Amino acid sequence: MMDEQWTIQAVRDWGDWQLEPYIHEKEERSAQIDYLLTGMMDWDYSQLDNNRYTILEDEKRLRFMVAVRAIKGGLPVQYALGHAAFYGREFQVDRRVLIPRQETEELVDWILKDHSMTEALTVLDIGTGSGAIAVSLAAERTNWQIVASDISADALDLATENIAKYAPQVKVIQSDLFEKIEGQFDLIVSNPPYISEDERDEMDESVLLYEPDLALFADDDGLVLYKKMAQSLLEHLSPKGNAYFEIGYRQGQQLQKLFADLPDVTVELRQDMSGHDRMIKVSRR
């Protein structure tokens, strides 16, 4: 039974009022509400603006209200919606995987700018999570042979859905770093967990509460997985191959040194759009 008629603008205002005590900045509240509505309606932002006085069907209004209540409890909007935007595509996400971040899009961009479609490359993505990196590369470079790996079977179950949707050619392997990986690759890419335990206090509560620890934290000041990958990197990187890593903004100097100690490589450190050290490329000479 339909009790009330709610326009899009009315639910937007309701959402804003609900979230005000939790998300203090108006702009941030509006961004989350509009992200939720466009995602639910499968609209772009101009459609949302043009449909302000459209009546929202009851089932969608209830879904929106449930999602807003979950966001009030700290649930990231992408988990509430069930998907997140990454490099122009919507990836299914839930609490099994990290929500893919903008900084990681910059890493993908670096790789794509370095390598055109004319090169037929083999690629390994270590710690694929939702599959965001592997799928984006595979969708943009359809002739590349790409393996997506993760230690987490749960993450790989979800990655498999994103792979099926956008890039069914990507192969999936469950592996602790290189443990189950055979052979060499022209490109190795990884955005491993790199947050040190003592950074917990600086982190958003919603990240700590909802995103998987396995995707966030690493021992040895967040460096342990890079150190392990460095040990086997040259065994798995083709001659003239390149490896790209996302890194924590305080880890640039240490990681540059770690990789530069490998024989016959060059190392390049790059900053993200905010000017923080964020990515490293290791090239075999």
Ligand SMILES: C[S@@+](CC[C@H](N)C(=O)[O-])C[C@H]1O[C@@H](n2cnc3c(N)ncnc32)[C@H](O)[C@@H]1O
């Ligand atoms: C920071 S998330 C990155 C997810 C995705 N690649 C992205 O950029 O959005 C790190 C991923 O590494 C995985 N991981 C953690 N330890 C690992 C290990 N020892 N071997 C392989 N994957 C690991 C986690 O399960 C998680 O999916």
